[in-house]
Amino acid sequence: MENNEKISTESKILAAAEQVFLRSGYDGSRMQEIADLAGINKALLHYYFRSKDALFEKIFEDKFSQFFPRLQEELNHATSFAEKVCLYAELHIGLLIKNPYLPHFVINTLQKNPDFAQKIPTEVLMQVLQTYYTDLEAQKVRELNPVQFMMSVMSMCVFPFLSKPLFCKAINLSDKDFELLMQARIEEVKRYIKVLLEPIG
Amino acid sequence: MENNEKISTESKILAAAEQVFLRSGYDGSRMQEIADLAGINKALLHYYFRSKDALFEKIFEDKFSQFFPRLQEELNHATSFAEKVCLYAELHIGLLIKNPYLPHFVINTLQKNPDFAQKIPTEVLMQVLQTYYTDLEAQKVRELNPVQFMMSVMSMCVFPFLSKPLFCKAINLSDKDFELLMQARIEEVKRYIKVLLEPIG
DNA sequence: GTCTATATCTGGATAGAC
DNA sequence: GTCTATCCAGATATAGAC
Structure with missing residues (x-):
């Protein structure tokens, strides 16, 4: 749990995922695109959120x-x-x-x-x-x-x-x-x- | 050009494609699904219409x-x-x-x-x-x-x-x-x- | 024209080093 | 926690026999 003045990786992912999913919907979105926008790589997405489905559901509910x-x-x-x-x-x-x-x-x-x-x-x-x-x-x-x-x-x-x-x-x-x-x-x-x-x- | 009393393959494809694309949109549709619904196989879709894109465009315009x-x-x-x-x-x-x-x-x-x-x-x-x-x-x-x-x-x-x-x-x-x-x-x-x-x- | 088989590509997910 | 490399499934598209 790195909790410094830096923006946490998790929130960077969430912000990126929100933007991509909102613009393109579930089918139209790529995990790669979210990773790029968050400035990290695909593997980390799966580390924080198990799957594309799980990430999407989180964004939707939030x-x-x-x-x-x-x-x-x-x-x-x-x-x-x-x-x-x-x-x-x-x-x-x-x-x-x-x-x-x-x-x-x-x-x-x-x-x-x-x-x-x-x-x-x-x-x-x-x-x-x-x-x-x-x-x-x-x-x-x-x-x-x-x-x-x-x-x-x-x-x-x-x-x-x-x-x-x-x-x-x-x-x-x-x-x-x-x-x-x-x-x-x-x-x-x-x-x-x-x-x-x-x-x- | 088989043009008998039977419904032509082309029109079967078009009818199937219309139904699938309308229900699921471009991203959500599968060529396999269209082929199944038309009662033919995937290869024939590409024989009649070059690509998924081309087929979709045809349906949209029609x-x-x-x-x-x-x-x-x-x-x-x-x-x-x-x-x-x-x-x-x-x-x-x-x-x-x-x-x-x-x-x-x-x-x-x-x-x-x-x-x-x-x-x-x-x-x-x-x-x-x-x-x-x-x-x-x-x-x-x-x-x-x-x-x-x-x-x-x-x-x-x-x-x-x-x-x-x-x-x-x-x-x-x-x-x-x-x-x-x-x-x-x-x-x-x-x-x-x-x-x-x-x-x- | 229609089929089977296969090539090719894309994208989600995992393994394992650091 | 973060990365690179890789696996694997699914989907489009093509080759080639009939």
């Missing part, structure tokens, strides 16, 4: 133990359904602007190996849905299918990052243009949410 | 020369922006119910190889956007950012199919439940579109 608890806590700062959903959109798009590879990573992994879904906490969603019904009774919100609605909001937040290559080509956007569009999108999506939830009359 | 021209033509049956967008949502969700692997296939391919974006026709989008501006002048539509809006509509149509594994786990849905939800979603999304586009006052 990534979600970071985000979800924080999200869940932040959402408590909002009270009404509309406020919660708006805050969710703001936080999620903000997160993805900083971590644009995350959606691909999750989607690809779950497509190949649906069991990994267990590792992702989803109670937040149920909590938000619950507030819909209380708001509905108080007539603070329009009557609609809240499952379909939440699916729509999540879609509007995440999908643009997945379709970025196609989208940028279709309307000729640079990477910087795209980021600005996503930044502006936060307010745009919040506007949609408000219009859609507005009680009629 | 897939999109099917759909987009048809979509483009269908959209001409609608006149106003709102109608066009509603029809688009209906057709796109309907297509994906029958081809649920398509979104993954496209997204994964473009992530790995952005150049493939060239092979996907996107003029349809520009055409639809154009009608927004004419409708705006006639005050038939609310003022908003049409690029963000179209991005939202596409998101609502496609993303549920990408997040299916996570979503079904989160709210405990079976495959059949999910398909029914998507069928109902067509009308739900059309309602959202109308509400969002409705001119104010």
